[in-house]
Amino acid sequence: MLPTPSTSHVDPSRIYEPAEDSYLLLDTLSSGSETAFLQQRFPPETPCPLVLEVGTGSGVVLAFVNAHAKRILGRSDVAALGTDVNSFACKAAAQTVKLAASESGIGGALLDVVLGDLASSLIPGSVDVLIFNPPYVPTEELPTQPENVADEGLSRDAEFERDSHLLSLSYAGGVDGMETTNRLLEQIPQVLSRRGVAYVLLCKQNKPREVVQQIQGWPGGWNAEIVGSSGKQAGWEKLCVVRIWRVS
Amino acid sequence: MKLLTLNFLTCAIKTCKSNPASFPLHPKDAELEQIEIDMNPIFIRNILPRLDWVALKTLSSELGLASLPEDVPTEEELMGEDGEATQTLKDLHVLLMETGIASGRLCCGACGHEYAVKEGIANFLLPSHLV
Numbered sequence: 001m002l003p004t005p006s007t008s009h010v011d012p013s014r015i016y017e018p019a020e021d022s023y024l025l026l027d028t029l030s031s032g033s034e035t036a037f038l039q040q041r042f043p044p045e046t047p048c049p050l051v052l053e054v055g056t057g058s059g060v061v062l063a064f065v066n067a068h069a070k071r072i073l074g075r076s077d078v079a080a081l082g083t084d085v086n087s088f089a090c091k092a093a094a095q096t097v098k099l100a101a102s103e104s105g106i107g108g109a110l111l112d113v114v115l116g117d118l119a120s121s122l123i124p125g126s127v128d129v130l131i132f133n134p135p136y137v138p139t140e141e142l143p144t145q146p147e148n149v150a151d152e153g154l155s156r157d158a159e160f161e162r163d164s165h166l167l168s169l170s171y172a173g174g175v176d177g178m179e180t181t182n183r184l185l186e187q188i189p190q191v192l193s194r195r196g197v198a199y200v201l202l203c204k205q206n207k208p209r210e211v212v213q214q215i216q217g218w219p220g221g222w223n224a225e226i227v228g229s230s231g232k233q234a235g236w237e238k239l240c241v242v243r244i245w246r247v248s
Numbered sequence: 249m250k251l252l253t254l255n256f257l258t259c260a261i262k263t264c265k266s267n268p269a270s271f272p273l274h275p276k277d278a279e280l281e282q283i284e285i286d287m288n289p290i291f292i293r294n295i296l297p298r299l300d301w302v303a304l305k306t307l308s309s310e311l312g313l314a315s316l317p318e319d320v321p322t323e324e325e326l327m328g329e330d331g332e333a334t335q336t337l338k339d340l341h342v343l344l345m346e347t348g349i350a351s352g353r354l355c356c357g358a359c360g361h362e363y364a365v366k367e368g369i370a371n372f373l374l375p376s377h378l379v
Binding site: 091112114126190 | 258259293369
């Protein structure tokens with residue numbers, strides 16, 4: 001078991017805290033089958049892989065992959081980048097990644113955690129490992145994107161409202177819990193490199209098997225497979241991680 | 249935000265993606281900062297093939313930084329025979345990893361949209377009429 005990055009500095013009133021879904025991503029990314037797949041995909045002496053986590057939140061997943069890059073990707077010359085629509089999360093995640101990297105001592109290099117929507121500000125064909133723990137809970141409405149998050153001068157009520165809105169963005173997924181995930185899936189063929197691979201977390205209500213089939217039908221030779229799951233018995237929130245990659 | 253990050257970022261507006269003028273984003277009124285970071289020579293060597301050298305030269309000249317060599321340095325220019333990091337490699341580490349934009353704006357050369365950088369964090373969220 002690789003150590004889980006510390007997130008004690010993360011303010012749970014406005015940033016999504018590490019939860020069962022985050023831990024499933026950690027377990028999946030460090031599993032024997034995924035480390036073997038990734039190490040075969042990114043052999044040492046090839047150009048540095050760029051790891052992008054979309055919607056980093058607390059930063060626990062990106063911090064884990066970066067700090068344990070040597071064990072997961074078989075190399076520590078890895079560049080880590082994050083995006084989030086929540087500016088508090090951007091700051092907290094950068095701190096989480098730096099803390100975990102200094103503890104491991106052999107981690108990859110954090111570039112930045114930028115404020116942004118999904119992978120929309122990334123150069124086409126640049127991302128080698130994309131990770132997304134989306135807002136996957138089915139909800140009647142999808143919260144609006146923040147345009148600018150004001151830091152100061154808010155009344156306590158306004159601040160509470162803003163923080164609730166920021167938190168809702170981390171879980172509320174709209175129809176089938178898939179509205180945000182579908183927008184990310186649309187970006188994948190453009191943003192992933194030729195050797196790129198994406199890991200997307202889904203819950204049962206997202207109909208993961210249908211999602212896998214859809215991806216397998218994308219033009220240009222794509223494959224998808226469920227490579228990790230949890231909560232198989234009683235929990236209604238059965239989670240899984242789908243790996244998406246180009247086969248040709 | 250690190251200069252290296254700018255090597256991977258472009259305008260968030262969909263229609264700009266196919267326009268070569270959208271990369272690199274051009275810093276405006278940039279206040280720079282230096283943050284010391286441990287050097288990983290292997291990282292610098294293996295990130296080099298991923299850099300758009302022309303774009304990096306444009307960026308460093310727009311920011312008033314020391315000019316870069318005309319061509320991408322070769323492996324011999326980065327590491328001496330003894331495996332020691334050369335000055336060229338150290339300079340690249342400083343430029344890519346330690347030099348950052350603390351505040352300012354990043355301007356798209358295609359559509360002219362400007363993204364603010366505050367406290368070292370670039371804001372790529374678009375106003376709703378541009379999404």
